[in-house]
Amino acid sequence: MCCSVGFARSLGLALLPLALCCIIANLLLLFPMGEIAYIKQDRLASFIWYFGGLGGGGLLMLVPAVVFITLGKCSCCWNESLMMCGSVLAAVVGLVGSGYCFVISGFALVQGPQCFTNMGWTYPFADQGGRYLLQPDTWSQCRQPLHVVEWNVTLQCVLLGLAVLEFIICILQLGNGLVNAVCRPCCYKQEYSLNV
Secondary structure (H helix, E strand, O other): OHHHHHHHHHHHHHHHHHHHHHHHHHHHHOOHHHOOHHHHOOOOOHHHHHOHHHHHHHHOOHHHHHHHHOOOOOOOHHHHHHHHHHHHHHHHHHHHHHHHHHHHHHHHHHHOOOEEEOOEEEOOOHHHOOHHHHOHHHHHHOOEOOOHHHHHHHHHHHHHHHHHHHHHHHHHHHHHHHHHHHHHHHHHHHHHHHHO
16 A cells, blocks of 8 residues: 555655646746736736636645645554545645646637737737637737737646646546545455454
8 A cells, every 4th residue: 555655645746846837837927028017017918817827736736746745654554544535635626726727728828918919908819719829920910028929828838738737647646545545444354354
């Protein structure tokens, strides 16, 4: 059963850099091309303010990461089953966080960035349903911030990818935790009856 705890710990260690990358990507979205003027002028896309990467894929993901990493070794299988139940709950929290990050990033990609065009400050791609992603020649209609479409598309795609990885890791631990929480007490009863 130690291998299941070790597996959970390795999953927790994998979640830490993913959560950190989500936080960094979300923070970079707040400063297009490294400029702070646009955040002061409230010229950022609305979905950026939902903090999908910072909250969902980042800070919320630290809960399962810490729980998975701190699963202790215990010789008593009942305590290990309880620990695995706790890791299952933490995995559910992680699934919610990664799902939130994925959904917000997806909506942000479909909406596109807010930028200055011939029509003023607007969302020039909002009514296209994400088709602009396949038409990079239309991105030049955003004059300010410079290269904001590339900036947003790259970072939102990074957040989508990280959210998928986090989701997979939490699903793996959810399965690992459920199997061990349910099966370990049964194994313990069988071992006890054999010893008696």
